[in-house]
Amino acid sequence: MRTEHPLDAARPARAATAGTATAVAHPNIALVKYWGKRDERLVLPRTDSLSMTLDVFPTTTRVRLDPGAGQDTVILDGAPAKGEAQRRVTAFLDLVRERAGMSLRAVVDSRNTVPTGAGLASSASGFAALAVAAAAAYGLRLDPAGLSRLARRGSGSASRSVFGRFAVWHAGDADATPRDADLGSYAEPVPADLDPALVIAVVHAGPKSVSSRAAMRHTVATSPLYAAWAAAAGDDLAGMRAALARGDLDAVGRIAEHNALGMHATMLAARPAVRYLSPASVTVLDRVLELRQDKVAAYATMDAGPNVKVLCSRADAERVADAVREAAPGSRVVVAGPGPGARLLHGGG
Ligand code: DP6
Numbered sequence: 193m194r195t196e197h198p199l200d201a202a203r204p205a206r207a208a209t210a211g212t213a214t215a216v217a218h219p220n221i222a223l224v225k226y227w228g229k230r231d232e233r234l235v236l237p238r239t240d241s242l243s244m245t246l247d248v249f250p251t252t253t254r255v256r257l258d259p260g261a262g263q264d265t266v267i268l269d270g271a272p273a274k275g276e277a278q279r280r281v282t283a284f285l286d287l288v289r290e291r292a293g294m295s296l297r298a299v300v301d302s303r304n305t306v307p308t309g310a311g312l313a314s315s316a317s318g319f320a321a322l323a324v325a326a327a328a329a330y331g332l333r334l335d336p337a338g339l340s341r342l343a344r345r346g347s348g349s350a351s352r353s354v355f356g357r358f359a360v361w362h363a364g365d366a367d368a369t370p371r372d373a374d375l376g377s378y379a380e381p382v383p384a385d386l387d388p389a390l391v392i393a394v395v396h397a398g399p400k401s402v403s404s405r406a407a408m409r410h411t412v413a414t415s416p417l418y419a420a421w422a423a424a425a426g427d428d429l430a431g432m433r434a435a436l437a438r439g440d441l442d443a444v445g446r447i448a449e450h451n452a453l454g455m456h457a458t459m460l461a462a463r464p465a466v467r468y469l470s471p472a473s474v475t476v477l478d479r480v481l482e483l484r485q486d487k488v489a490a491y492a493t494m495d496a497g498p499n500v501k502v503l504c505s506r507a508d509a510e511r512v513a514d515a516v517r518e519a520a521p522g523s524r525v526v527v528a529g530p531g532p533g534a535r536l537l538h539g540g541g
Pocket residue numbers: 221222224225226227235241315316346347348349350404405494495496
């Protein structure tokens with residue numbers, strides 16, 4: 193067994209001061225999806241994934257250490273967090289405290305500009321911003337890979353939102369010891385000669401009925417299609433990296449679309465099925481096909497919710513947005529592009 197890991201340089205060190213820190217992060221949309229864990233506690237995925245961080249819907253999070261408080265206070269969009277949301281943030285802070293060797297409780301104030309829990313990656317921007325702010329407030333010095341690993345423990349997809357533009361999340365070595373597996377599972381930037389638009393059709397902004405966490409667990413446990421989808425993920429990732437490097441929007445879109453629809457197929461085959469697609473989603477998917485028949489390079493992807501994101505060139509973005517608006521009247525349509533990585537706004541050790 194190895195005693196030293198090449199990434200040990202990223203291990204946290206305690207900084208001199210700590211206190212209050214504010215960070216901002218943007219959501220990311222996976223072009224090769226993460227769906228399924230091999231370790232629930234460490235949030236280790238079964239497959240590598242690759243995403244584009246957006247330039248819309250940021251989350252801003254402030255962490256203030258609260259000497260004397262007996263428990264953490266978590267405010268989400270101006271209201272005290274309850275239940276699972278409160279539990280996940282507190283568990284995440286416990287991890288930060290353990291690494292920092294501190295026991296102080298904190299007040300977390302987080303504001304999303306995206307509907308929370310609607311399959312628009314609010315947990316990705318949320319935990320990426322929390323990782324950056326909490327690490328700074330508790331005086332942990334982490335490099336970007338270290339921050340990505342930390343964010344991962346809050347929500348897998350958050351590991352990718354630490355980085356701007358395009359990022360790959362390495363699943364890590366399935367046969368490694370838990371510690372090495374933890375160190376080996378982080379995201380990093382991916383070179384891309386592409387500046388596409390992502391047209392987001394918010395057909396339904398309410399929270400999803402089944403969380404992605406529960407849905408992926410159920411899919412892995414019961415779907416006979418899961419193994420085939422996961423086995424194809426390696427080829428999807430290699431194809432995606434090559435397509436991004438050569439700036440091939442059609443190839444990027446084709447891979448993203450089949451990877452996403454394949455993921456939804458695994459859920460539809462779960463017992464009982466998990467179905468996030470709504471009639472409005474299907475109408476938008478149909479419209480995307482029509483656009484392609486009209487020679488517009490437009491490709492769809494969907495996450496754990498009914499909202500559809502359409503990848504296209506910047507030049508076609510308004511045409512695609514109009515087509516989507518017409519297909520799903522009443523939906524909110526937002527045109528996004530590649531956005532920045534998570535960053536500290538102020539404060540920290
Ligand atoms: C469909 O990252 O929200 O958006 O790790 O359990 O918090 P947890 O899951 P989460 O799942 C995201 C699933 C997805 C695909 C993706 O972003 O890769």
